[in-house]
Amino acid sequence: MLRITRFLSLSSGDKFRVLCSALLLLLTSFCIVLLPFSKVRAGLLRISTPDNRRVPGTPPPSRIVWAVNVTEYYLPGSRSCLVRSLAGETLLRLYGYAPTHRIGVNPHSEDGFIAHSWLEYDGDVLIGDLDDLSQYEPLPPLDGGGNP
Helix, strand or coil, X not given: CHHHHHHHHCCHHHHHHHHHXXXXXXXXXXXXXXXXXXXXXXXXXXXXXXXXXXXCCCCCHHHHHHHHHHHHHHCCCCCCHHHHHHHHHHHHHHCCCCCEEEEEECCXXXXXXXXXXXXXXXXXXXXXXXXXXXXXXXXXXXXXXXCC
């Protein structure tokens, strides 16, 4: 009951962002299992093009990321860093921001192939920051540096 009360006390913009985050996290989790990564990302980029930006307000990127993180915390189950960064990228793009989606690999891992996905914007890691992020060697940005 406390969760519902907290949700209802949010501003209308935050409620909208939390609901969009939930939809994107669940949709992306489902699609990433069934479809190739390239198709999932292309579909998400398609819905977040400038022509489809019909979202209210202009919150700072930190507030959009807050919505994704809070939603991830309260949704049952867990999602991979790839799912979280794809959902976050889509929501940020819907608000007109162009984050850089990065994937890196840890070549020194003793556990085999280890990869991580994160979002950067204006030089800051918005989603997917880790204490040992510097151990991951970034591959070239998925979008050439912030452009779909």
